Amino acid sequence: MPLCVQRWTLRRLDDAYKAFLRRLKARTGKAGFPRFRGKGCWGSFGFNEFSGIRFDGKRFRFRGVPGGLRVHLHRELPKGKICSCVFTRDAKGWSVCLQVRVEAQEKRSVSTSVGIDLGIKVFAYQSDGVILPNPRVARKAERRMRIRQRALARCKRGSNRRRKVKAELSRLHRKITNTRSTWLHQQSARIANSYDLIAAEDLNVKGMAKHPTLARSIHDASWGKFISMLSYKAERAGSTFITVNPRNTSQRCSGCGEIVPKTLAVRTHSCPSCGLVIDRDHNASLNILQAVVGLGQPNVADYGKRAARNLNEATN
Ligand SMILES: [Zn+2]
Known part of the structure; x- marks a missing residue:
């Protein structure tokens, strides 16, 4: 050895x-x-x-x-x-x-930027309006999985049959993992190659996966894996990847910076003070992008005012 x-x-x-x-x-x-x-x-x-x-x-x-x-x-x-x-x-x-x-790629100068909001309803919402639907790989294979797990439970311990059914089950697990990771690789590569600056939320996936009813969907979505792929693929492609503080990204109005409280069930953001009406996740992705654009400083708490200022500069 x-x-x-x-x-x-x-x-x-x-x-x-x-x-x-x-x-x-x-x-x-x-x-x-x-x-x-x-x-x-x-x-x-x-x-x-x-x-x-x-x-x-x-x-x-x-x-x-x-x-x-x-x-x-x-x-x-x-x-x-x-x-x-x-x-x-x-x-x-x-x-x-x-x-x-390998040698690190030189950073590209920033001319295109995107903010990404991760969710369950749609996997990711980009600030330029592109939507990535959730593939829900494990959810789709649930039935096939259940059938095999029941078959395994019926087998006598130590039998040849049990060994075969177990191998079949692990092949299915492998299939699910591979399908999911292929999809994640393709999507993260596309984003890393087509934008110079990428902003996403700094998510506490471990904490979120303790959610009583959404835990399984959160695991199935593999946000953590997606974020890590984005970060290394961005580095390899020479683009900049920044995570921002997720605080209030879905509550804040991306048009005027006003806090508009809403529960998870409310899917549309409609602002009473500036009249902006957009998809809830689109609003969040715009907030995430605005948290970095112009300053390049992640985790700044008071980006509401800055968001408003940036928007003013862009419209004037
Ligand atoms: Zn507003």
């Missing part, structure tokens, strides 16, 4: 203990002592340092091991040094994830 693999495993053990100690210190609920996991629970191993292995674009060659491991690349590797790799096993087979160090 190469030394690096052992180091990688030790690092994961260290992570588990660090997380345990952190939870212990924070005193929020159960600390959860790290469990011993049987060999069936392990789905991955990796190399922290890329030494003792070579990759020539087709095969992995390990030092001291004859032959090589054929790899099917699903896209071209970017130019740069490979720093680490992780081998993962899932329902279909093994895959390897390579980490490559």
Whole structure:
């Protein structure tokens, strides 16, 4: 066993203990002592340092091991040094994830900008009026999932049948994950490539996912994943990605800065002081954009006045 693999495993053990100690210190609920996991629970191993292995674009060659491991690349590797790799096993087979160090792209000058409001009814509303419908991947597969889960529950433990049904279920899980992540990749790439400045809310997804009735929809939407994709894709494309304080983005009027209180059920924003009537999410996306435009300073609390000033300058 190469030394690096052992180091990688030790690092994961260290992570588990660090997380345990952190939870212990924070005193929020159960600390959860790290469990011993049987060999069936392990789905991955990796190399922290890329030494003792070579990759020539087709095969992995390990030092001291004859032959090589054929790899099917699903896209071209970017130019740069490979720093680490992780081998993962899932329902279909093994895959390897390579980490490559590349030079940072130079920032583009800002001429196009967009604010993005994430939601459940529609996945995202852009401040220029473009709407991304919610794909609701897991919701759509719910029935198929239920049927397989029931079949699994009927199987005798340790039987061949149970193993087969379990594999079928994990294939379905994999299918759902892949469909969702493909969609997220495509949408975030489109946004990162077509705008120079991208503003989104700084969401507390973990806190929101505790919502009694919306939790499942929030998980299914994967906002957190979308935001992280946007941020790294923007960096790669040379555009600027900024998150803003989500406070009052849906309540504030994007036309005059007045606070117009409304519940989640109210889908239209109509302002009594300036007469602006637009979709609730569109209003929020405009607020998010106005929080950054002109100043480039995220998390500024008093952007209501500035929003009004910016609008005045734009109309005069
Ligand atoms: Zn108004």
